[in-house]
Structures are given as structure tokens and as C-alpha cells.
Amino acid sequence: MPGWRTIGVIGGMGPAATADFLALLVAGVAAARDADHPRVLIDSNPHVPDRNAAALHGAASPGPALAAMAAGLAGQGAQVLAMPCNAAHGWAAAITAAPFVSMIDAAVAEAMALNPRAIGVLAVGATLALDLYGRSCPVPVLNGDLAMVQPAVNAIKAGDTGAAPRAALAAQAARLAAAGADVIIAACTEVPLVLGPGDVAVPLINSTAALARATLAAARLPDRVGA
């Protein structure tokens, strides 16, 4: 087994997405023994200033809190940082304490590997307002209807992972596919908590899972020759 760099997770936005990300990190390590896993340090902090209020209404920036969390994690030994929250990537420039794996870049890379002509994005709040995916995608981006996606995300945040939010998000994905999107990115960490590949007619990229894969790739140390 290769060794690993220590992973630091800037989390809590929201808490369920961070739990989902940790489960995906663990599942992504093909290891029979505990000791073959990477060390993972997590700061799940649900009190970071609201990303959407900052982007939409000029409220306090989350940047300083994210920078402090990154510094705290790096101080405890984190060598690779990841942040399972799309919207918070609007302030990713504040994270300088250790190498940072971008969730946006990870999801776009997985989408672009499918050679799409256009990419559909299911996102809310700051992710949409700051056009985080549009700025990173080399092909056109079609956004879901915020009036439909936002209530579904709110319901999931409140603990409803049932049929209603799934149906609302599936309908949006179908609309984007009909409009020409060859692949859909679940670009809000709540979305893949209910929406799976079986709910969408075109490939669905789970941005949380894409980040987990990219984070493990960045954390993995090369096998030593002869080791």
C-alpha cells in the first residue's frame, strides 16, 4: 500500500455534506486494514459566515473564517486541504495554509472527460451568483432553475431526503438534458444526498464524490521503488 499525506477537511457547510464526504473518502480507499487509510483531520464548522448572504447581499465574508480553519488544520498536520461545499469555493483564494484541492475543478474535470458539448449544473446561492462553474467550464454551462432547485436543497438541509426533493431535482436535470446538456453536475453537496445516476438520463457527476477522488489522488504518496 502507498503512504498518504494527511488530509484536512474544511467542513460543516453543511454538516451532512461533510459526513457524506468523509464516508466517500473512507470508501474510496481500497484497504483491508485500518492502518492503510490516510489520516483525516476535519473541522466541521457550521458557524462560518453564510456564503450565500455574502454573495447575494454583501454580508460578512466567509474568507477569514475559512483561512483560519485552513491554518488550524495545517497546524495540526494537514498537508492537503479540501472543502466539501461548492459555494464556499467563491472564497477559495483565502485558503493558503496548504495545497488545496478544488471541488469545482474536480467536478469539471470529471464532466469534461465525457466530452460534453454543454454541461448542466444544479447549484444554488453563491455557486450560481458567482458563476463558479461557468468560470471554470470550457464548454457552455446550463443552470437549473433556482426557483425549483433552492426549495429542494432547503428541504434536504432540513433532513428530508425523500421522494419530493428527489423528484424536483430529477425534473430539473431532465430539463437541462432536454436543453442540450450531455452531462449534469450535482454542484451543491445536498443534491447527491437524494439524486443518483438512476434518476437522470445523462451522466450525473457527484461533486462531493469527484472531490473525494481528487483528494485521495492528491494525498497518495508514490510507491517507493523496491519498497
Next chain:
Amino acid sequence: MPGWRTIGVIGGMGPAATADFLALLVAGVAAARDADHPRVLIDSNPHVPDRNAAALHGAASPGPALAAMAAGLAGQGAQVLAMPCNAAHGWAAAITAAPFVSMIDAAVAEAMALNPRAIGVLAVGATLALDLYGRSCPVPVLNGDLAMVQPAVNAIKAGDTGAAPRAALAAQAARLAAAGADVIIAACTEVPLVLGPGDVAVPLINSTAALARATLAAARLPDRVGA
């Protein structure tokens, strides 16, 4: 909503159990908004010296590593500490950096609330060798057959959460119930990853879930009068 103390998690033993514990913590908070959740700091460290080797073969103690992890979490702000690993509780005395919520005590308390005449325990390694449950239970403890429980736990640690380990653990639970246990404690964090209440004829206490409930109870700040 009440406020919360910051929770610190001494984790990684194993990594999947820590991910399960975080998911249970998040699910245990009845909150509609991210900001109503507690902050949770996690050190998921799979490189702590092996608890079972220490208890069974006199190998290096995990105590100093656990003490260092606790100190690191407290240094980052953790005010209540929890450790989702039964076996590691053999060295719980090393954890002094902040108030510690015992998983053993949490599971025993939930079992004793059912007024059992005897408690069945599905455990392995140091949990058994150090008799962690027998020392804490005020009623007799019946232990599962290690020759049957250990292979199931090993399979789960290697990622097999299918029918085979579930059947093996269900058979052990049935044997303990037949021998007089009125309640079974899943006293290894891998066990509840496959064994649920529907698999056992008597009540089943999930030690990971019991710890999550006890941790949230310890972290919750009292509502302020008039707030």
C-alpha cells in the same frame, strides 16, 4: 435552538466507524439550518498503535497517541471529547485534555434502561481481553464467541458489509439471547455497520449510536431563560 459546546472526535479506529459516528451526530441534531449544528473537530488517525496487539500481546500502548490526539483537539477548541472505538476505551484514562464521554458507559446506560437480567455483548480484541463491558455492567455479561465474531469484524473492516458477516453476527446474537441475554450490545463499531434491530430477536444497542446520543447530550448548552 440551544447552543453547543464544540465536540472533538478521537477517531480513525477504524475510519468507517468514525464516518458512521459523524453521520449519526449530524442526524441526531434536529435542525433545519446548518448554523444550528455543533462544531465538530475530528482527528481520524488510523495510525494509533494497535489496541488489540497492546492488550493481547503487550505491544506498544495506544495511550500516548490518544492523549496527543485529545490535546490537539482541545487545542483547536474541542470542549467535549468522544472516541468511537470500544477497544480504545481500555486506554481512556490517557484522555484528560477535556471532558470525555465514554462509549462503554453510554451503551451500558442504554442497555440498563431496559432492565435486563443479563446483557449479551458482541465484541472483539481489547474490548473482550480487558473485559471493558463486564467491568462496567451491573448485571452479568455474556460474550459472543470470538471465533465467530472476529472473522465477521475483519470482513467488515475490509469493506464487506454483505449477507455473510450479517448472518454470522445475527447467529451469535441469537445464541446469546437463547442463553439468557435480554439485550445485545453491538460493542464493536463495525458490528452495527451490518447488524440492525431487525436481525436480532431482543433489543440491540448500537454502541456508536449510543455514543452519538450521549455526546450530543453532553455538548448541548442549556437554553437561556428568556432567550
